Amino acid sequence: MTDLAATVMERCEALGRVSEEPELLVRPFASEAMRRTNGLVADWMRAAGMTVLSDEIGNLIGRYEGRDEGDGTLVFGSHLDTVRDAGKYDGPLGVMVALACVERLHQRNERLPFAVEVVGFADEEGLRFGTTFLGSSVFAGTFDPRLLNLEDADGVKLSDAVRSLGGDPDALAKDGRDGSDLLGYCEVHIEQGPVLERLGLPVSVVSAIAGQSRISVGFVGEAGHAGTVPMEGRRDALCAAAEFVLVVEETARSQPGMVATVGYITTHPGAGNVIPAETTLGLDLRHGDDPVRQRSVQSLRERAEGIAAARGEEYRWQVRQESHAVPTDPELTALLARAVEELGYRVEHLPSGAGHDAAQVAEITPIAMLFVRCKGGISHNPAESVKQEDVAVAIEVTSRFLALAAEERR
Numbered sequence: 001m002t003d004l005a006a007t008v009m010e011r012c013e014a015l016g017r018v019s020e021e022p023e024l025l026v027r028p029f030a031s032e033a034m035r036r037t038n039g040l041v042a043d044w045m046r047a048a049g050m051t052v053l054s055d056e057i058g059n060l061i062g063r064y065e066g067r068d069e070g071d072g073t074l075v076f077g078s079h080l081d082t083v084r085d086a087g088k089y090d091g092p093l094g095v096m097v098a099l100a101c102v103e104r105l106h107q108r109n110e111r112l113p114f115a116v117e118v119v120g121f122a123d124e125e126g127l128r129f130g131t132t133f134l135g136s137s138v139f140a141g142t143f144d145p146r147l148l149n150l151e152d153a154d155g156v157k158l159s160d161a162v163r164s165l166g167g168d169p170d171a172l173a174k175d176g177r178d179g180s181d182l183l184g185y186c187e188v189h190i191e192q193g194p195v196l197e198r199l200g201l202p203v204s205v206v207s208a209i210a211g212q213s214r215i216s217v218g219f220v221g222e223a224g225h226a227g228t229v230p231m232e233g234r235r236d237a238l239c240a241a242a243e244f245v246l247v248v249e250e251t252a253r254s255q256p257g258m259v260a261t262v263g264y265i266t267t268h269p270g271a272g273n274v275i276p277a278e279t280t281l282g283l284d285l286r287h288g289d290d291p292v293r294q295r296s297v298q299s300l301r302e303r304a305e306g307i308a309a310a311r312g313e314e315y316r317w318q319v320r321q322e323s324h325a326v327p328t329d330p331e332l333t334a335l336l337a338r339a340v341e342e343l344g345y346r347v348e349h350l351p352s353g354a355g356h357d358a359a360q361v362a363e364i365t366p367i368a369m370l371f372v373r374c375k376g377g378i379s380h381n382p383a384e385s386v387k388q389e390d391v392a393v394a395i396e397v398t399s400r401f402l403a404l405a406a407e408e409r410r
């Protein structure tokens with residue numbers, strides 16, 4: 001029997017070389033590199049005894065039949081697109097691990113009491129059109145057709161990008177699965193954080209995909225000469241913003257499981273010898289529990305108002321984006337946790353601060369996720385790294401999960 005973990009590592013390497021640019025890994029939606037990637041993965045799927053089809057948006061779907069028709073389908077998946085200057089594992093690892101498990105079934109000539117599908121989603125990162133989950137939203141039937149008019153940096157419309165790979169942009173809705181034949185969805189993904197490394201564990205199950213608030217916060221004071229206006233009575237909008245940034249940090253630090261970031265501040269007029277009149281900052285706040293997140297957002301808003309009032313300034317508060325937390329399914333997650341435990345590892349339930357295709361698929365079927373330790377928690381970076389022995393654990397856990405799911409169906 002072949003060493004499946006070695007095969008997964010080799011395949012991630014091979015896919016890591018399929019790029020739009022020679023010096024770095026970049027694989028945007030509907031690119032030539034995506035077409036070649038889907039070709040490679042389709043060959044591996046067929047070699048694992050699967051039938052393969054590509055839907056209209058370009059999701060690659062491999063299917064390994066169960067014992068009987070109508071037994072239902074357990075879906076595995078992750079994305080095959082990347083960010084710019086990406087690592088090799090964010091996305092592809094999940095597809096390759098699931099594929100390895102099917103390969104093992106095929107080698108043993110084993111059929112389960114359900115079909116297994118492995119999906120390589122066409123777009124999760126949103127690199128080309130600035131909107132994430134194009135692939136999994138089509139799969140889950142939640143795709144918004146208004147997005148078809150979006151243009152990429154070269155002015156190419158999303159509808160034309162879909163056509164360029166042979167898809168029909170007007171037929172995307174038919175690819176939405178209704179979920180009635182689905183038993184669940186499981187996604188294996190690198191952790192993209194340092195917690196597993198700290199805990200000394202190769203894998204963990206995911207408790208929830210965090211909800212997220214993105215808010216544009218502004219302070220409006222008054223400009224003035226940096227040399228002639230005394231400190232007393234200044235209405236410096238950047239000082240207000242500075243206070244607020246530290247309040248954000250303190251809020252997140254005092255709330256377990258919360259992360260909050262101010263990723264940018266712009267000032268107006270933005271000259272070294274002028275008191276800043278206006279600042280705008282970008283707040284990103286995430287937590288696995290929506291009420292906790294909402295309470296913190298409310299309290300930060302009150303603090304911003306207080307900071308502005310104390311300085312005689314105005315404040316602005318504009319919610320740009322809000323997505324609710326997606327808890328993983330308790331039963332499916334318990335099954336995955338049992339698989340981890342039976343292989344002799346302690347079970348940790350970690351929240352996911354990043355979004356994943358699973359959050360879309362949760363609209364139609366129960367989801368579970370398995371995190372795999374990655375070096376230094378680094379992702380979206382060519383330095384992304386996973387150990388082959390951790391990949392071997394992920395394959396064993398996923399195989400055991402399949403076996404447990406099969407026992408339950410019997």
Ligand SMILES: [Zn+2]
Nearest residue numbers: 079090091124
């Ligand atoms: Zn990813």
